[in-house]
Amino acid sequence: MASSLTKDSVTPGTPGSEKTFFGHPRGLATLFMTEMWERFSYYGMRALLPLYLVAPGGLHLSAATATAIYSVYLSLVYLLALPGGWFADRVLGPRKTVAVAGLIIMLGHLTLALPTSGTFFAGLGLVAIGSGLLKANISTMVGHLYDGPDDPRRDGGFTLFYIGINLGAFAAPLIIGTVGENVNWHLGFALAALGMALGLAQYLLGSRHLSARSSHVPTPLSAEEKTATLRKSAMWAAVAVVFYAIVGFSGHYTLNWLLVPITIAGLIIPIMVIGRIKRDKELDRVEQSKMSAYIWFFVAAAVFWMIYDQGGSTLSIFADSSAENTIFGWNFPVSWYQSVNPVLIMALAPVFAWLWLALNRRGKEPSTATKFASGLVLIGASFFLFLAPLTIADGGHKAAAMWLVAIYFVQTVGELTVSPVGLSVTTKMAPTKYASQMMGVWFLAVTAGDATTGLLSIAGVDLNKTGIVALQATLAAVAGVAVWMYRKKVKELMGDVH
Secondary structure, three states: OHHHEEEOOOOOOOOOOOEEEOOEEOHHHHHHHHHHHHHHHHHHHHHHHHHHHHOOOOOOOOHHHHHHHHHHHHHHHHHOHHHHHHHHHHHHOHHHHHHHHHHHHHHHHHHHHOOOOOOHHHHHHHHHHHHHHHHHHHHHHHHHOOOOOOOOOHHHHHHHHHHHHHHHHHHHHHHHHHHHHHOOHHHHHHHHHHHHHHHHHHHHHHHHHOOHHHHOOOOOOOHHHHHHHHHHHHHHHHHHHHHHHHHHHOOOOOOHHHHHHHHHHHHHHHHHHHHHHHHOOOOOHHHHHHHHHHHHHHHHHHHHHHHHHHHHOHHHHHHHHHEEOEEOOEEOOHHHHHHHHHHHHHHHHHHHHHHHHHHHHOOOOOOHHHHHHHHHHHHHHHHHHHHHHHHHHHOOOOEEHHHHHHHHHHHHHHHHHHHHHHHHHHHHHOOHHHOOOHHHHHHHHHHHHHHHHHHHHHOOOOOOOHHHHHHHHHHHHHHHHHHHHOHHHHHHHHOOOO
16 A cells, blocks of 8 residues: 555645655545554454354354344444543543554454364454544544544545445455365455454554544543443342353353343443433523434334345355356355445445435435435345345255345345444434434444344244344334335434435
8 A cells, every 4th residue: 555655745744744645645545544454453352253153164043043143243343332432531541542442353353263172262253342442433433534634635525434334344354255165264254363463563553644543532431430431330240140150150051141141231221322312401402403304214224234144144054055156157256245245335326425416406416315215115126136046946946145245235226325324324413412422323223124134033933034124124114105205304303304
């Protein structure tokens, strides 16, 4: 990336005032590469995870248990983004928090690389904690590089950053997935650790180009608050240790003792957080109205992510057992399906950005509610499409790979009508008091969706059955129609937000 740094005249004293990264502050190169390598490690491990869980040479678990573990893991990653933002705001500041996060993620992948099943869940936990610490804070630091929200380079900077995410996500299954499936599972996890190590090294070397604001702790804990926080944390940790020690030594421990509490937390905490904000009497009438509208988007997003994230579990496990994973007679690893979405995102995101602008100029751009409704109908359509390969497999035949590619294509188009739109509307509708917390609230929609999938799997529901897939598809389609039917009511609640 060094070759792409060019001389440019910018205001002296700003971050990266001597050189720029495609016309942006040089610190963007540091964050671009950090996020690219972190996503490389995250998506590489994620592509291997469900396959390793069901493989005879892996943990050899049932498909339902593997889906439950995968879903609970994703739920935990997004759930921990909220305390991850709090930790940066109150304790270390974003810059140091991201460095700590990178180290924890690397150690987590190294733990996964150990050839023992006993350390596996500890490794997953470490990666989830590190990802939660990193997720919200690295995006915050991208914003710090620019001179406020009106800096004309800001949107372009986030677009470049988004490309880094998808480059890492695209390359990871092709490299880590191939090594993990064809050579050795644990070597694949070790490659994920190497990717994070490279990202952490260049982050530490290039951190001098970041904004000074990234080192600032916005609202540091007082000495009393630190003591109280440590006391409460120690108390809850002790309760957990004692509880699991009793369960373990009494011989009653099963994996569900770990999965069920996390899953329930993934469902209850989002409801509690949204409820607490909605009940806050300090919010004025307009803010209350916007939060009422936001609940519609939040629930819609949770339904969307419940189905969408099964692309890495339900669909992947189906491909492993029931698909003909070949192109022109050439076999490819199952994990490669996970590269389809990021390459489609990079191809289609500019098209959608152009389309919304073109429609806006003509006064025909769909409302946010209509976009969300479209996303829900599309994610439902993707699972209606999934019924075809399921039927083929039920007939004793292998389904063609292009069925799965088509499903991922429809899901990606749906994602582009929900994910960027949801991020944008979250920032626009956030009450002033909760402006910095609302992005974490948006991530909780992913938590709720994945926790629902996890709960179904824990209950023994086989998500690869035709009836269950049809039921989920119908739920999403009905939810999409409901959002569309009430779009005028939602638009009224949104007030001046368009």
